[in-house]
Amino acid sequence: MAEIIDGKKISNQIQDEILLEVSDIKKNGGKIPHLAAILVGNDGASETYVAAKVKACEKIGFNSSLIRLPENTSEQELLNKVNELNNDKDVDGYIVQLPLPKNINEQNIIEAIAPEKDVDGFHPQNVGRMALNLPTYIPATPFGIIQLLERYNIETSGKHCVVVGRSNIVGSPMSILMARNSKIGNCTVTLTHSKTPNLKEHTLKADILIVALGKPEFVTADMVKNGVVVIDVGITRVKSEQTKSGFKLLGDVKYDEVFAKASFITPVPGGVGPMTIASLLINTLKASKKEVYK
Ligand code: NDP
Secondary structure (H helix, E strand, O other): OOEEOOHHHHHHHHHHHHHHHHHHHHHOOOOOOEEEEEEEOOOHHHHHHHHHHHHHHHHHOOEEEEEEEOOOOOHHHHHHHHHHHHHOOOOOEEEEOOOOOOOOOHHHHHHHOOHHHEOOOOOHHHHHHHHOOOOOOOOHHHHHHHHHHHHOOOOOOOOEEEEEOOOOOOHHHHHHHHHOOOOOOOOEEEEEOOOOOOHHHHHOOOOEEEEOOOOOOOEOHHHOOOOOEEEEOOOEEEEOOOOOOOEEEEOOEOHHHHHOOOOEEOOOOOOOOOHHHHHHHHHHHHHHOOOOOO
């Protein structure tokens, strides 16, 4: 039976720690960290995510700004706004909420963000710094997973870590981080994706299994070995007759049966999800303290 990795609890702990640090900064007359977010259009999920980020900032005493732009914003108009934030001395870090409307090239926007303000950690310069194990902003979800492994004292050194999924925001950075020579790292890493034949052969060898493919309950008990540490990143909303809302959230792991074999497991919801906001706040604090770019 597994120990449940409680992301909500750890996220709250981190936010409490940041709150204390911000009170000290305020007492000493220092600069209050300021996170800005640009939201283009009216995508419901994006609105919810951005609102949660702004609320978290308020809760811990950061300054925050939400910049809303209409759905029909052109790429040039968004680039102008990005440029404005790059030059705004009061804004320490900012995010451009993805996905963007189809007429805007996301990569052009990501590359226009000043690396020192790129608290999402998506700029190629920051991704490169991560690969080189230099100080950087690690993207929120992978950073959240690292925090969970660290705070649950899970030994990673010398372990075999299998990552399922190679997206730029989760799987790929996760594989880089787990192979780095650092406290959480030093794993032998296998990165798998949709073209990997016999996936089960790989997952069965995992001491640490990080699953981010977006297919509900894809990983079943027969695919894991006893004692595995399971990090389930997937979140899919599916119809349910058991809930009032008519929906429930499922991870990429068949929780009950894998729980019985694992040593640690993240639930969905309440595992990796709540950590993303904590990670963003840590990155903003780092930006404000100029810890990454002096
Ligand atoms: P993407 O759709 O960008 O990537 C999915 C990856 O899974 C791809 O690399 C794909 O391979 C791989 N894949 C698909 N099918 C298989 C298969 N049968 N076997 C092995 N690999 C497969 O997803 P994201 O990384 O953005 O997200 C993954 C999940 O995590 C989603 O449910 C998302 O909602 C969730 N998520 C949760 C977050 C959180 O805060 N908890 C944050 C971000 C994401 P290929 O490259 O070959 O296509």
